[in-house]
Amino acid sequence: MRVSVLGAGPSGLYLAVLLRKAGHEVSVVERNAPDATFGWGVVFSEETLGALRDADYQTYLEITDSFARWTSIDIRYRDVTLRSGGHTFSAIRRTHLLDILQRRCRELGVALTFHHEVDEFAPDADLVVAADGANSLLRRGFVKEFGSSSAPQGCKYVWFGTDLVLDAFTFVFRQTEHGLFQVHAYPFDEHTSTWIVETTEATWRRAGLDTMSEEESIAFCSALFADDLGTHKLMSNRSVWLDFPLVRNESWHHGNLVLIGDAAHTAHFSIGSGTKLAMEDAIALANSFVRHPSDVEQALVDYELARQPVVERFQQAAGDSAAYFGRVGNYLGLEPIQFAANLLTRSGRISHANLTQRDPHFMRVLDSWFAADAVGAAALPGAVAPPPMFAPLRVGGATVPNRVVRAGDTAPAGAGLVLTGFVAVSDDGRTTPECPVMDDSWAVRQHHRAHEAGALLGVRLGHAGRRGATRATGGVDVPLRDGWPLLSASPLRYTPFSAVPAELSAADMDRVRDDFVAAAGRALSAGVDALELDLADGYLLASFLSPLTNRRTDSYAEPLRYPLSVVDAVRAVWPRLLAVRLTVTDWARGGLTVEQGVEHARAMAGHGVDLVHVRAGHTTATSRPEYRRGYLTTLSDRVRNEAGVPTLVGGYLTTPDEVNTVVAAGRADLCLFEPPPTPLEVPR
Amino acid sequence: MLWVKVGIGLPNTIPGMSGALLVEWARRADAGPFSTIGVLDRLVYDSIEPFAALSAAAAVTTRVDLATMIAIGPLRSPAMLAKQALSVDALSDGRLTLGLAVGARRDDYRAAGVDHRTRGARLSEQLAYLRGELDSSGVGPSRPDIDLLVGGASGAAFARMARYADGYAHGGGPPRAFGSAATRARAAWRDLERPCEPKLWGQGYFAFGDPARGSDYLRDYYAFTGPFAEQIAAGNLTSARAVRDFVRGYEAEGCDELILFPTVAALSDLDTLAEVLS
Numbered sequence: 001m002r003v004s005v006l007g008a009g010p011s012g013l014y015l016a017v018l019l020r021k022a023g024h025e026v027s028v029v030e031r032n033a034p035d036a037t038f039g040w041g042v043v044f045s046e047e048t049l050g051a052l053r054d055a056d057y058q059t060y061l062e063i064t065d066s067f068a069r070w071t072s073i074d075i076r077y078r079d080v081t082l083r084s085g086g087h088t089f090s091a092i093r094r095t096h097l098l099d100i101l102q103r104r105c106r107e108l109g110v111a112l113t114f115h116h117e118v119d120e121f122a123p124d125a126d127l128v129v130a131a132d133g134a135n136s137l138l139r140r141g142f143v144k145e146f147g148s149s150s151a152p153q154g155c156k157y158v159w160f161g162t163d164l165v166l167d168a169f170t171f172v173f174r175q176t177e178h179g180l181f182q183v184h185a186y187p188f189d190e191h192t193s194t195w196i197v198e199t200t201e202a203t204w205r206r207a208g209l210d211t212m213s214e215e216e217s218i219a220f221c222s223a224l225f226a227d228d229l230g231t232h233k234l235m236s237n238r239s240v241w242l243d244f245p246l247v248r249n250e251s252w253h254h255g256n257l258v259l260i261g262d263a264a265h266t267a268h269f270s271i272g273s274g275t276k277l278a279m280e281d282a283i284a285l286a287n288s289f290v291r292h293p294s295d296v297e298q299a300l301v302d303y304e305l306a307r308q309p310v311v312e313r314f315q316q317a318a319g320d321s322a323a324y325f326g327r328v329g330n331y332l333g334l335e336p337i338q339f340a341a342n343l344l345t346r347s348g349r350i351s352h353a354n355l356t357q358r359d360p361h362f363m364r365v366l367d368s369w370f371a372a373d374a375v376g377a378a379a380l381p382g383a384v385a386p387p388p389m390f391a392p393l394r395v396g397g398a399t400v401p402n403r404v405v406r407a408g409d410t411a412p413a414g415a416g417l418v419l420t421g422f423v424a425v426s427d428d429g430r431t432t433p434e435c436p437v438m439d440d441s442w443a444v445r446q447h448h449r450a451h452e453a454g455a456l457l458g459v460r461l462g463h464a465g466r467r468g469a470t471r472a473t474g475g476v477d478v479p480l481r482d483g484w485p486l487l488s489a490s491p492l493r494y495t496p497f498s499a500v501p502a503e504l505s506a507a508d509m510d511r512v513r514d515d516f517v518a519a520a521g522r523a524l525s526a527g528v529d530a531l532e533l534d535l536a537d538g539y540l541l542a543s544f545l546s547p548l549t550n551r552r553t554d555s556y557a558e559p560l561r562y563p564l565s566v567v568d569a570v571r572a573v574w575p576r577l578l579a580v581r582l583t584v585t586d587w588a589r590g591g592l593t594v595e596q597g598v599e600h601a602r603a604m605a606g607h608g609v610d611l612v613h614v615r616a617g618h619t620t621a622t623s624r625p626e627y628r629r630g631y632l633t634t635l636s637d638r639v640r641n642e643a644g645v646p647t648l649v650g651g652y653l654t655t656p657d658e659v660n661t662v663v664a665a666g667r668a669d670l671c672l673f674e675p676p677p678t679p680l681e682v683p684r
Numbered sequence: 685m686l687w688v689k690v691g692i693g694l695p696n697t698i699p700g701m702s703g704a705l706l707v708e709w710a711r712r713a714d715a716g717p718f719s720t721i722g723v724l725d726r727l728v729y730d731s732i733e734p735f736a737a738l739s740a741a742a743a744v745t746t747r748v749d750l751a752t753m754i755a756i757g758p759l760r761s762p763a764m765l766a767k768q769a770l771s772v773d774a775l776s777d778g779r780l781t782l783g784l785a786v787g788a789r790r791d792d793y794r795a796a797g798v799d800h801r802t803r804g805a806r807l808s809e810q811l812a813y814l815r816g817e818l819d820s821s822g823v824g825p826s827r828p829d830i831d832l833l834v835g836g837a838s839g840a841a842f843a844r845m846a847r848y849a850d851g852y853a854h855g856g857g858p859p860r861a862f863g864s865a866a867t868r869a870r871a872a873w874r875d876l877e878r879p880c881e882p883k884l885w886g887q888g889y890f891a892f893g894d895p896a897r898g899s900d901y902l903r904d905y906y907a908f909t910g911p912f913a914e915q916i917a918a919g920n921l922t923s924a925r926a927v928r929d930f931v932r933g934y935e936a937e938g939c940d941e942l943i944l945f946p947t948v949a950a951l952s953d954l955d956t957l958a959e960v961l962s
Binding site: 145250251252254297298301304307309408409421422471474475476477478479481495496497509579587617618621622624625626627628629631650651652674676677 | 804805806808809812813815816817820825826829831838839842843846847848849856858860861867868870871872874875876877878881910911912914917918938
């Protein structure tokens with residue numbers, strides 16, 4: 001087979017090595033000089049090294065012989081440096097890696113052509129490989145066929161080198177008058193480290209970096225990190241401020257043209273996986289020709305099937321990581337050890353359990369800090385503590401025994417807080433005819449059940465609004481044939497078959513508010529420990545909060561006015577823990593944004609709400625949630641750290657490790673725990 | 685012993701298949717180790733309409749359950765869809781599970797004269813109708829609630845599933861892809877505060893006697909997906925080992941019912957699959 005590769009970066013050269021070894025005729029064409037390169041060092045993970053060893057032992061040896069290796073991550077935050085160990089990193093100077101691969105190519109008889117004008121690249125080959133990077137010229141010829149997209153992701157960043165030789169992957173967080181700057185730095189040989197500076201576009205503009213020359217910008221960064229650099233200096237290599245391009249392609253091949261590496265996909269630099277993914281692409285593509293030596297189409301399909309799911313997971317993690325660095329300025333209130341835990345778990349790839357395995361000492365300190373902090377004490381040296389999910393939570397005058405919340409009729413065993421399902425404040429506020437209405441004897445029974453399990457009892461009080469009068473079984477929001485009249489902020493039906501609710505009148509508002517207060521009184525006398533007012537999921541109080549459902553023209557067009565009046569009235573008679581279940585974004589066009597949702601949470605806290613149960617979507621029946629494990633965690637993180645209010649979050653958290661990770665990192669204070677049934681627990 | 689139930693597809697979308705073969709296929713499926721007979725739905729293709737195919741199957745079977753996997757709901761009016769489903773359910777004495785989704789082909793919508801842009805909203809409306817209005821509509825035969833599955837990959841589809849259906853119908857792929865969809869289905873189910881768990885249905889393709897012909901059929905059937913047709917064809921299960929691995933993989937991901945669809949309309953393939961599974 002004749003193979004023509006465009007682009008002599010790591011993926012193109014490595015593929016050339018592997019295919020040449022398999023006996024194919026391979027040529028590589030590159031527009032730049034053999035020693036031209038962008039950036040400094042590249043990082044590999046342990047897992048990748050195994051693949052490199054199996055694919056070509058000779059280059060594996062040469063690459064690993066020149067590696068810088070280290071096992072620690074340093075986090076410089078406020079005036080301390082926290083070191084987390086047990087990680088495995090190795091890095092190599094990019095030009096050196098290319099040099100090794102070029103030599104191997106020549107030795108094997110790959111035709112290498114540099115300084116070639118790529119506009120004229122029209123090879124006569126059985127396989128054409130686009131290894132020409134994130135801005136791939138070959139890909140741009142078939143944007144529609146590949147389903148290509150490219151959009152900026154994350155912050156502004158600039159890639160420097162430095163003669164400061166680090167001994168750990170180093171994050172530096174430096175607050176300035178303009179905003180926060182952070183550094184991602186790591187060593188890659190005995191003399192040099194990569195030093196990437198990153199900041200939000202707003203901070204970048206405030207600092208005037210948008211108008212600075214390359215020299216001015218390097219001087220700015222040198223001064224900013226003078227304490228860290230000491231006598232060492234930052235070095236430029238066409239180091240200009242960039243936007244990271246997120247490249248995706250629905251399909252990675254078209255005819256005999258195939259995309260690999262950055263041409264096919266990029267993953268934000270903050271998870272350090274770009275070169276790793278590129279070289280793994282090369283291995284997978286070469287391997288697919290072992291399976292299908294004479295069928296290019298089949299081989300390329302094989303390659304896609306092998307690589308696309310892997311890359312998708314990395315892109316998800318990289319997206320989460322990039323977003324974290326975009327909002328890291330919100331976390332400056334976190335204590336250093338918690339800040340570090342939040343940083344280390346940012347991409348969702350590393351959990352509390354992973355970190356415990358990697359660095360048990362670090363995690364002992366984190367867990368004992370967390371446990372001590374939970375009761376307002378200082379952690380003592382050498383202290384041990386149970387994992388964070390078992391730390392108590394002091395909130396709103398109550399002490400919740402642990403961080404696990406169970407809701408509805410699920411087994412309460414082990415939970416710190418048991419939350420009832422929706423309980424109506426009045427008959428006309430019920431969701432279905434089966435929906436409980438707040439009454440004393442019912443609450444006493446619930447209370448007994450929760451306390452027997454060692455948990456506090458929280459009652460979720462609400463008025464169903466336009467989602468009322470529906471069937472109890474066979475789906476939700478299916479209207480009863482002869483339901484009761486509905487109320488909402490505005491007369492808009494919830495589903496096409498729902499009844500049109502009446503707009504709440506002044507008298508309705510007073511009555512519903514009184515119903516909430518009366519229900520709170522009954523809960524108090526029944527010994528209920530916590531109240532959760534339902535301001536979520538499109539129910540009555542939530543209908544005021546969203547522009548999609550509040551079309552009023554009176555003074556209650558102001559979204560918070562009526563809901564807060566209910567919160568105030570309940571707060572006046574309810575001395576215990578008061579929570580609200582709050583929609584913080586509608587996940588619908590024209591609906592409530594996260595920024596507005598955070599403002600609402602802040603307002604609730606200002607009116608004496610102790611805890612926000614973070615919810616999203618269902619303001620309208622056509623909202624578009626993006627379900628995955630922990631899909632509400634980032635929203636909770638934003639509410640907790642931007643509005644400064646304790647949070648409870650669900651979003652399909654099913655393992656103790658997820659709960660530990662969420663609470664240890666300060667993304668929520670309590671977690672709704674929803675494990676799926678398992679055959680290990682056979683129903684009695 | 686597997687606890688995932690395994691069903692078999694009718695060859696109703698394999699071009700050139702005869703009525704006699706379809707009926708014999710159903711008969712043998714009823715006698716075999718299969719839990720359910722499934723059908724696919726496609727308008728602009730040489731295929732048998734899914735409810736017609738299931739009616740034929742209902743007439744010659746007594747044991748096996750029947751399912752659309754899926755029917756493209758919005759191509760039919762809510763009342764017409766209900767009529768077809770209720771009829772098959774009545775003919776089969778309550779053995780129907782109705783899987784619905786918006787489908788993936790624009791030309792089906794064009795041919796049916798239905799707006800493609802509002803397909804999601806139309807499907808939601810149909811589901812609301814099937815769950816509610818239908819009761820009082822006079823459209824019969826009157827049946828107890830038919831089990832509903834909803835398919836689709838968007839967040840809106842999962843929310844729709846959890847709002848109206850009894851479970852989720854996955855569109856096919858390796859066990860890992862099913863597992864990731866199953867997680868989303870369970871998350872949606874809890875998000876809508878449904879009790880218990882959603883039923884999770886998966887599907888795959890097989891051919892034993894003439895795998896190349898089967899893969900050609902898949903390339904043709906899925907030609908509208910462009911490059912993905914090749915990926916789907918590469919997933920055709922062509923050996924006993926591949927089928928067993930696939931079934932075990934789906935089981936490990938929590939699949940309740942897995943329907944294996946033929947890619948060649950050969951009764952010998954059905955017999956081989958029955959042997960592999962028993």
